Amino acid sequence: MAFLELTGVQKKFGKQFAVRDFNLEVQKGEFVSFLGGSGCGKTTTLRMIAGFELPTAGRIRIGDRDVSNVPPNRRRVGMVFQNYALFPNLNVVQNIAFGLKVAGVPVKTRLEQAGRLLDMVHLDGFQNRYPHQLSGGQQQRVALARALAIQPQVLLLDEPLSALDAKIRLKLRQEIRALQKELGITTIYVTHDQEEALSLSDRIVVMREGRIEQVGTPAQIYHDPASLFVASFIGTLNRLRAEVADPAAGRLAVAGQVIRTGGVFSRPKGEPVCVALRPERLSLERRNDDDNCLSGILSHVTLLGAIVRWSVRVGEQEIRIDTFNDPLLEMPPAGQTVRVYFPEAACRVMEDSEVAAG
Incomplete structure (x- = not known):
């Protein structure tokens, strides 16, 4: 049985749904991130777990208790706010x-x-300071x-x-x-930062317009996105318009190239x-004899620190290629014809409705 469970949870403000049909099971000690853009319902869902908002419908259970209508101070939930508070x-x-003072614990x-x-939060020696005497990072440690x-x-x-x-x-x-691993505490983390979610989480809940778009491990979310929205929201993505060239052989045509x-x-x-391709799966050098190949014009090269991003025009579309920055790397001039190579496995073909939405 899951330690934290949300079943059919919905939240309406007036006639507008902030969260709808939210179903999630979180195991004890698991670190789960709610990831999505502004207004997707992630903070509202968090506040319902905390008890600061009551669900319009559905049930929230912590341990063996239904806490759907239990006040915040009786839920044994700890909350860290964005503004420290x-x-x-x-x-x-x-x-x-x-x-602890409010709970009547002896001095x-x-x-x-x-x-x-x-x-534990590395603030030994700061006990007598006041919030205005602390940096932002120190204040957040106090809040934690x-x-x-x-x-x-x-x-x-x-x-x-x-902040x-x-x-x-x-x-x-x-x-x-x-600290979360040391204490083994069940944690829900709200963020709009995909890097934070990927680096911190056991699982990620990607949200969109009040609904769950996909739940999975960071690797599943990144490498096996359930929709074009998830694929585009997590990491950098090439989205290429293509058309079916040979259905039985799984061949597509991109700007006339198969x-x-x-x-x-x-x-x-x-x-x-629509074909989705991650930039790091592409190369300007052939790695395997059976790699796909697209010919295009190198439009520009961008240095991003440890990464070099090449932009190649294939017909009317642009493909981005990411490679590690090598000081000995030879940079061909813009305007030169180049070939972009990638394996079959790098191609993810999206559903028709997603093409229209994209």
Whole structure:
């Protein structure tokens, strides 16, 4: 049985659905990220788990309790907010111990607990400082320690790193994951940052317009997207217009050039489809004798630090190719004709409805 379960959960504000038909099972100790753009319903779903919003329909269960209508302070859920929400008139220790104080925990016990958490979040020696005396990263550590102080059954994090700069975000997300593994606490993490979701999560829930688009491991979401939306939202993607050239042989034509997909199509010859290709699966050099090949014109080369991105025009379409930055790499001039190689397995052919939507 799942430790956290959402069954048929919906949320309406007026006549508008913010979340609809949300079904999810989360195992004890699992780290699950809700990933999606603004307005997709991920924060609303998180707030329903916390109890700050009540579902219009459906059921939320934590452990063996139905908490659908239970107040937040009786759910044993810890919440870390995007804006930290620290009390400015309390110092670090007092902020961390606040939930324990409300729960009536004796002073000695709550100070000992706060001290242990200070050490866990690497803030030993900061106990007497006030929020305005801390950096953004330090404030977020205090907020995390405060959420953990009440020993919650579920930890909820609502875009906790979005206000921090890139280097601090990277360090803190590593610390959050390490701490979550150490404590074995069931965690739901809301983010719009695909890199965060891919690097942190046991599983990712990709959301769109209040619905779940796909649930899977980071590898499943990236390599085997269930829809064109997921494929486009996660990572960089080449989306090529093509048409069926030979249904029985799984051959498509891109700008008049035939490629193999390794599949068999029920679609008739000439029907339009969309081919999705990840840039890192492409190369300007042939790797295998049976690789697909598309000829095009190199339009420009972009240096992205460790990655070099080549842009090649194939007919009226552009293909992006990512390769590691090698100082000895020879850069052909723009305007030169080049060949782009990729295996059959790199091709993902999307459904007709997705082509229209794309």
